[in-house]
Each structure stands twice: as C-alpha cells, then as structure tokens.
Amino acid sequence: MGKSTGFMEFKREKVQENVPLERISSWNEYTRKLTDEKLQTQGARCMDCGTPFCHMGIExxxxxxxxxxxxxxxxxxxxxxxxxxxxxxxxLHMTNNFPEFTGRVCPAPCEGSCTLAITDPAVAIKSIERTIIDKGFDNGWVTPRIPQIRSGYKIAVVGSGPAGLAAADQLNQMGHSVTVFERSDRFGGLLMYGIPNMKLEKEVVERRVNLLSLEGIQFIANTEVGNDITKEQLQHQYDAVILCTGAQKQRTLHMEGNDAGNIHLAMEYLTDVTKSLLESNFEDKKALNVEGKDVIVIGGGDTGADCVATALRQNCRSVYQFGKHPQQATTRTEDTMWPKDPNVYTLDYAYAEADAKFGRDPREYCIQTTKIVKDAHGNVKELHTIQMEKILGEDGFHYFKELPGTEKVWPAQHVFVAIGFEGAEKETPKHFGVELTNNRIRASIKDYETSVPSVFAAGDARRGQSLVVWAIKEGRAVAASVHYYLQEQAKKF
Structure with missing residues (x-):
C-alpha cells in the first residue's frame, strides 16, 4: 500500500491548526486541511504491513x-x-457511515495501532479520512442513496446520536422505513450538543441529517418517549424499536459545599452555550457566561477539556482542570504497549489555548477537592484541595494516598463537574420495562435485543460512555440484528 519506501522517505505532518491565541476569539473549527499533495504524501507512508493492525478493532x-x-x-x-x-x-463509506464525524472528533485508536508507530510517528490516518469525506461533499460525490424497494417493515429509533443515526442509515438502505425520535430540538445527540462547535461545526451534523432525510428517513424532534409518545403507540405502529438514548446521567459531586451556587454539570454548560450560539450567536444572552471569572473544571477527560476551551472563548479570568490521575508519560509505557492506544501526554487543543493565554497547561494532576466554600450569597467562593500519590497496594490494586502539607485554596466563581457518566437515564428504559445492568440497558452483543421482545438497544445506552466510533459500530450491528429479526418474523407468517 502506498509507496513501498514512503515511510522511510516522508515525515508525518500534523493537521494544520489556527494559532491558539487567535482562535479563542472564534467558535469555528480550529483545524485546517492539508493540501491534496501533502495528503498524498501522507498516504504514501502506509507501509503495506503484512497484518494491518490499524483496522482490527478490538479492546x-x-x-x-x-x-x-x-x-x-x-x-x-x-x-x-x-x-x-x-x-x-x-x-471509506463501505465501513463508516459518518467519516465527517470520526475524522474530526475520534481520538484515532487506529493511529496508535499503526505498525509504523512502533518506531516512528504513525500514518496521519485521521487527517486523510477527514479530507476524503470533505472532498466528497465539496465535489458532489456524496448524493442521496434512495432505496428502490421498500420491505414494508417500519422501525422506530429513539435517539439521534451517532448510534441511532448509524442504525437508521443501515436499516433505511436495507429497504425498511425508519423514523427517528429525538427529545431535543435538534438532531445529532452528542454530536450536536455534547461536542463544542470548535471541534465539530454543527453545519456538518445538519448536512448529514438532511442527507439522511432525503434518503427517506423521517426525523421527529421535540418528542420524548414516555411523555409525548408512549411505548404502546410505538410498538403498535412499528415492527421494532431501537433504544439509542445514550449514557447521559452525569456523575455529581459528593462533598462539603456541593450545594453551592454556580456549580454546573459540564454537559449542561456545553449544551446551553451551543444552543445560544446556534439560535442567536449569543444575542439572546441565555448561555452561562464566565467572562472575567475564575473557573475550575473537576474531571480530567475530554469533556472537561471542552469546558476549558469554552471558558477561554468567553474570556474567563483563569481556568484550571483538576484530575485525580498522574500526568501521562511522554512515551509508551509497559501498560500501553503497541498495538494498544498509547495514552501519552499531549497538549490537546484546549490546553494549547490555555497555555498560549496564561502561560501554563491548565491541568492539575493527582489532586483531590476536599470541600467547597460558599460566599455570603451561597455561591461558590473557593475550593480546598490536597495532592495525592497513586500507589500500588500489596493486593495488586492501585490506591490514592493523600499527602499532608499539600493543602491549597483555589479561588473560583464557577465550577464545572466533568467526572463522567453513571449510565443511561432510567426514564425511557423504565417506560419500556427493559432490564438494566450497572445503569446500562441489558442487551446481548450477539443480537442487541433487550428483555422486551422487538425492543433493541445500542450505543452508550447499552455499553456505557464511549467513543463516537464505537457508537457507529453498535448502530451498524443493531441494524443487522433487527434486519435478521424481521426476516425471521416474516417466516412465521
């Protein structure tokens, strides 16, 4: 594949990024495309390795x-x-329904498993993927694929995130009639409101939804199953129902002072900001604004990073992100040996922006918030913390040990909680009567059917919080299972 000696001749080129200190004044995507010529050179670096681990797709x-x-x-x-x-x-479209999403927001485990990554920087797979699909839209190669024959079967998909959209796309192309129900005012789920505009511009999401609509999928917004429409109505009108409601139940803080004002769940903050941006370019003043405020984000993951980037664009006075784990190593460790994703230290987009503005990486490692102090009005005033050490116990498990003498007080007028998700919100599963395991809808990976016949589940609602690319995989898989189920049902009559 590629040029036989390309991996020895050419160096990896990163996707082009706008200057950090300049891009924080904009809500547009912060990356720019490489030229066709440069991407062809990057494609030439592919090694023609005997076993292409980049697409094996396992955990x-x-x-x-x-x-x-x-x-x-x-x-x-x-x-x-x-x-x-x-x-x-x-x-690309043979395996990926939405490369314009993964090419922008996927952390690219494929690159971590690239054979070239054993000794050199990996092939720029993600940049190539994004450019392929963007050129497809720009040149009119992506057009509606309208099924010529309809099966007569109807399927309801509850939730329009990446899993729901992938399931709907696959089933529609199989000739079934699909309706997607979304409780929000816009479609896309996590893609629309969970990922900020500077990482994934919403025109990209709307473009794909519009295309799916032209292909015959019906989209119904502002409709919550259990309130606006019942399970009985869905099961009467449709031959199968797929629950792709995501893992949206966020974890909350449990400590002294956690009832203070101006402590916000991260997803609520990101959602409100994106809604205000789309509705009025912030003219409606409905989004929480942290301009001139000291901001602390509790939680060291990607959602926390998105809160950092959002606060910077609102011109916060300061921003820190607290994480309980140590700083990652700069090179692979024994725990992340190839072909696993390397999980090494990088200065991601939000951190590069904070570094450019404040002269420091905003992340604080191995830190534990011990209490929250309120001001006279009941709002958060400051956070008290202590540093920790991660140690390996005699039983083989890791533990965190507090380090006396490392206590510190941090001023904060806004705190964003980004410590992950507990699992699926229980209202919809409870309405359908499906069983839950560890706050996830119980459905076998073999057939994705829940404990209720003809009701299936996929995506984060089934597997827990995960990547967009895993949601797409689950959407494709549940579609195949539903198609098989309908075929088996037809044999009975």
Missing amino acids: IRGTAAGCPINNVIPEWNDLVYKGQWEEALKR
Whole structure:
C-alpha cells in the first residue's frame, strides 16, 4: 500500500491548526486541511504491513486497539496516494457511515495501532479520512442513496446520536422505513450538543441529517418517549424499536459545599452555550457566561477539556482542570504497549489555548477537592484541595494516598463537574420495562435485543460512555440484528 519506501522517505505532518491565541476569539473549527499533495504524501507512508493492525478493532484490557468499525485504512491510503479520491471515498463509506464525524472528533485508536508507530510517528490516518469525506461533499460525490424497494417493515429509533443515526442509515438502505425520535430540538445527540462547535461545526451534523432525510428517513424532534409518545403507540405502529438514548446521567459531586451556587454539570454548560450560539450567536444572552471569572473544571477527560476551551472563548479570568490521575508519560509505557492506544501526554487543543493565554497547561494532576466554600450569597467562593500519590497496594490494586502539607485554596466563581457518566437515564428504559445492568440497558452483543421482545438497544445506552466510533459500530450491528429479526418474523407468517 502506498509507496513501498514512503515511510522511510516522508515525515508525518500534523493537521494544520489556527494559532491558539487567535482562535479563542472564534467558535469555528480550529483545524485546517492539508493540501491534496501533502495528503498524498501522507498516504504514501502506509507501509503495506503484512497484518494491518490499524483496522482490527478490538479492546485489550479495556483499551481500544485499531479501528472499531474496521475501516479498510490501507486501501484508501493507497488510493489517496494515487490521487484516486472518489474511489477512496467509496472504500471509506463501505465501513463508516459518518467519516465527517470520526475524522474530526475520534481520538484515532487506529493511529496508535499503526505498525509504523512502533518506531516512528504513525500514518496521519485521521487527517486523510477527514479530507476524503470533505472532498466528497465539496465535489458532489456524496448524493442521496434512495432505496428502490421498500420491505414494508417500519422501525422506530429513539435517539439521534451517532448510534441511532448509524442504525437508521443501515436499516433505511436495507429497504425498511425508519423514523427517528429525538427529545431535543435538534438532531445529532452528542454530536450536536455534547461536542463544542470548535471541534465539530454543527453545519456538518445538519448536512448529514438532511442527507439522511432525503434518503427517506423521517426525523421527529421535540418528542420524548414516555411523555409525548408512549411505548404502546410505538410498538403498535412499528415492527421494532431501537433504544439509542445514550449514557447521559452525569456523575455529581459528593462533598462539603456541593450545594453551592454556580456549580454546573459540564454537559449542561456545553449544551446551553451551543444552543445560544446556534439560535442567536449569543444575542439572546441565555448561555452561562464566565467572562472575567475564575473557573475550575473537576474531571480530567475530554469533556472537561471542552469546558476549558469554552471558558477561554468567553474570556474567563483563569481556568484550571483538576484530575485525580498522574500526568501521562511522554512515551509508551509497559501498560500501553503497541498495538494498544498509547495514552501519552499531549497538549490537546484546549490546553494549547490555555497555555498560549496564561502561560501554563491548565491541568492539575493527582489532586483531590476536599470541600467547597460558599460566599455570603451561597455561591461558590473557593475550593480546598490536597495532592495525592497513586500507589500500588500489596493486593495488586492501585490506591490514592493523600499527602499532608499539600493543602491549597483555589479561588473560583464557577465550577464545572466533568467526572463522567453513571449510565443511561432510567426514564425511557423504565417506560419500556427493559432490564438494566450497572445503569446500562441489558442487551446481548450477539443480537442487541433487550428483555422486551422487538425492543433493541445500542450505543452508550447499552455499553456505557464511549467513543463516537464505537457508537457507529453498535448502530451498524443493531441494524443487522433487527434486519435478521424481521426476516425471521416474516417466516412465521
């Protein structure tokens, strides 16, 4: 694949980024495309390795290794190297319903499993993927695929996140009639309101939803199952129902002072800001604004990073992000040996922006908030913390030990809680009567059917909080299971 000696001749080029200190004044995407010529050179770096681990798509001890949707990466790398972009798009769409999403927001476990990554920087797979699909839309190669024959079966998909959209797309192309129900005012779920505009512009999401609509999928917004429509109505009108409601129940703080004002769940903050941006470019003043305030984000993950980037664009006075784990190593460790995702220290987009503005990485490691102090009005005034040490116990498990003498007080007028998700919100599963396990809808990975016949589940609602690419994989898989279920039902009559 690619040029046989390309990996020795050419260096990896990162996707182009706007200058951090300049881009925080904009809500547009912060990345820019490489030229076609540069991308062809990057495609030439693909090694033609005997076993392309980049698309094996498995988990090793809970860490992703390779592309979960099994993208045939070496094939489209080779086609890009040869300048055959339209053919590369066809290969990409064989396995990925929405490469314009994954090419922007996926952490690219495929690159961590690239054989070249054993000794050198990996092939720029994510940049190539995004450019292929963007060129497809720009050149009119992506057009509505309208099924010529309809099966007569109808399927309801509850939730329009990446899993729900992928399931709807697959089933629609199989000839079934699909209706997607969304309780929010816009479609896309996590893609629309969970990921800020500077990482994924919402026109990109709306463009794909509009295309799916032209292909025959019906979309119904502002409709909550259990309130606006009942399970009885859905089960009467549709031959199968798929629950793709996500894992949206956020974890909350449990400590002294957690009832103070101006403590916000991260997703509520990100959602309100995106809604105000889309509705009025912030003219409606409905979004929480932290301009001139000291901000602390509790939680060291990507959602917390998005809160940091959002606060910077609102011109906060200061921002810190607290995480309980130590700083990652700069190179692979024994715990993340290839082909697992390396999980190494990087200065992600939000952190590069904070560094440019304040001269420091906003992350604080191995830190524990011990209490929250209120001001005279009941709002958060400051956070008290202590540093911790991560140690390995005699039983083989890791523990965190507080370090006396490291106590510190941090001023804060706004705190964003980004400590993860407990699982699926229980209202919809309870309404359908489906069983839950560890706050996730119980459905076998074999057939994705819940404890209620003809009701299926997929995505974060089934597997727990995960990546967009895993949601797409689950959406494709549940669609195949529903198609098989309908075929088996037809045999009974």
